[in-house]
Amino acid sequence: MASVNVTVTGAAGQIGYALLFRIASGHLLGPDTKVNLRLLEIPQAVKAAEGTAMELDDSAFPLLSGIEVTDDAKKAFDGANVALLVGARPRTKGMERGDLLEANGGIFKPQGEAINAGAASDIKVLVVGNPANTNALIAQQHAPDVPAARFTAMTRLDHNRAISQLATKLGVSVTEIKKLTIWGNHSATQYPDVFHTDVNGKSAAELVNDEAWLADTFIPTVAKRGAAIIEARGASSAASAANAAIDHIHDWVLGTPAGDWTSMAVPSDGSYGVPEGIISSFPVTTANGEYQIVQGLEINEFSRARIDASVAELVEERDAVRALGLI
Numbered sequence: 001m002a003s004v005n006v007t008v009t010g011a012a013g014q015i016g017y018a019l020l021f022r023i024a025s026g027h028l029l030g031p032d033t034k035v036n037l038r039l040l041e042i043p044q045a046v047k048a049a050e051g052t053a054m055e056l057d058d059s060a061f062p063l064l065s066g067i068e069v070t071d072d073a074k075k076a077f078d079g080a081n082v083a084l085l086v087g088a089r090p091r092t093k094g095m096e097r098g099d100l101l102e103a104n105g106g107i108f109k110p111q112g113e114a115i116n117a118g119a120a121s122d123i124k125v126l127v128v129g130n131p132a133n134t135n136a137l138i139a140q141q142h143a144p145d146v147p148a149a150r151f152t153a154m155t156r157l158d159h160n161r162a163i164s165q166l167a168t169k170l171g172v173s174v175t176e177i178k179k180l181t182i183w184g185n186h187s188a189t190q191y192p193d194v195f196h197t198d199v200n201g202k203s204a205a206e207l208v209n210d211e212a213w214l215a216d217t218f219i220p221t222v223a224k225r226g227a228a229i230i231e232a233r234g235a236s237s238a239a240s241a242a243n244a245a246i247d248h249i250h251d252w253v254l255g256t257p258a259g260d261w262t263s264m265a266v267p268s269d270g271s272y273g274v275p276e277g278i279i280s281s282f283p284v285t286t287a288n289g290e291y292q293i294v295q296g297l298e299i300n301e302f303s304r305a306r307i308d309a310s311v312a313e314l315v316e317e318r319d320a321v322r323a324l325g326l327i
């Protein structure tokens with residue numbers, strides 16, 4: 001059976017704890033693929049990551065072929081086929097946006113370099129740590145030998161949240177909702193779009209038939225859900241974020257179902273007027289380990305303004321990290 005090297009950064013954190021057991025039990029790559037885990041942490045958290053590794057051992061997962069814990073990015077990414085970049089510098093009191101971007105530059109620049117130096121030729125990178133889209137751009141810009149398209153950021157949690165909200169509104173099961181799209185940044189400016197969404201062969205937008213609900217309830221609920229979870233739990237989403245990371249890589253590697261698509265933040269090829277190179281969320285289909293941006297969707301005025309606003313924020317973030325010399 002094939003064994004795949006999966007590197008997880010921030011392994012001792014709360015998403016890490018929810019993520020690793022599901023990777024080891026086969027939810028990431030399916031029941032026919034063994035996984036060799038590499039856990040990267042900062043020196044002061046290595047001991048905690050080793051504790052998690054002990055628990056992974058104690059689970060005797062049939063698909064887990066090995067675990068290595070390290071604080072050395074070069075070792076962690078050497079031969080990596082899949083990299084989940086979860087560890088990031090959270091915003092703390094008094095921290096300005098520029099400080100946050102700079103602190104994360106100190107993480108994602110060396111990790112991009114280590115991926116460039118040693119990752120396997122089929123490396124697939126998912127950035128979860130916030131600000132995810134721009135952190136992915138920083139890592140990508142320091143890995144010039146890796147195809148740029150292999151660097152992606154996570155908007156699958158937003159996608160899943162939007163499906164759940166829409167299913168509740170329409171009184172249908174989440175499985176009946178297809179072709180929902182998150183556009184833009186994983187931030188409060190993101191745009192969850194139901195204008196091409198299909199519910200049992202009918203248009204979701206027509207079934208909702210209430211633009212005010214979309215504008216004033218649905219979009220803000222989805223876009224501010226991360227903050228609502230922090231408010232309720234006293235900590236940011238962890239199990240749902242881990243679940244979304246599993247979904248993102250699972251679908252990238254194993255494909256999206258026929259008649260559906262998903263949302264991934266990927267380097268723009270200029271589709272839908274999104275400036276080339278910006279790591280922005282799009283509707284994508286996947287097959288044979290590759291993703292493709294869904295083409296030819298008609299974008300109405302309501303959607304256009306919202307996509308443009310979120311993309312403008314991404315351009316600002318790119319310009320800010322450029323000004324800081326991080327890319």
Ligand SMILES: NC(=O)c1ccc[n+]([C@@H]2O[C@H](COP(=O)([O-])OP(=O)(O)OC[C@H]3O[C@@H](n4cnc5c(N)ncnc54)[C@H](O)[C@@H]3O)[C@@H](O)[C@H]2O)c1
Binds near residue numbers: 015154157
């Ligand atoms: N994209 C999304 O949808 C989404 C959703 C939820 C959370 N997040 C983000 O995911 C990140 C992780 O969340 P969490 O709740 O697990 O945080 P956490 O603070 O519990 O854990 C983060 C871990 O990362 C480690 N870390 C820091 N710098 C590192 C480095 N250079 N190398 C390796 N590890 C490093 C820390 O030691 C810590 O153990 C945060 O940035 C959070 O905002 C993103």
Ligand SMILES: O=C(O)C[C@H](O)C(=O)O
Binds near residue numbers: 227237
């Ligand atoms: O950590 C956050 O700011 C929120 C997180 O990105 C989320 O969407 O739950």
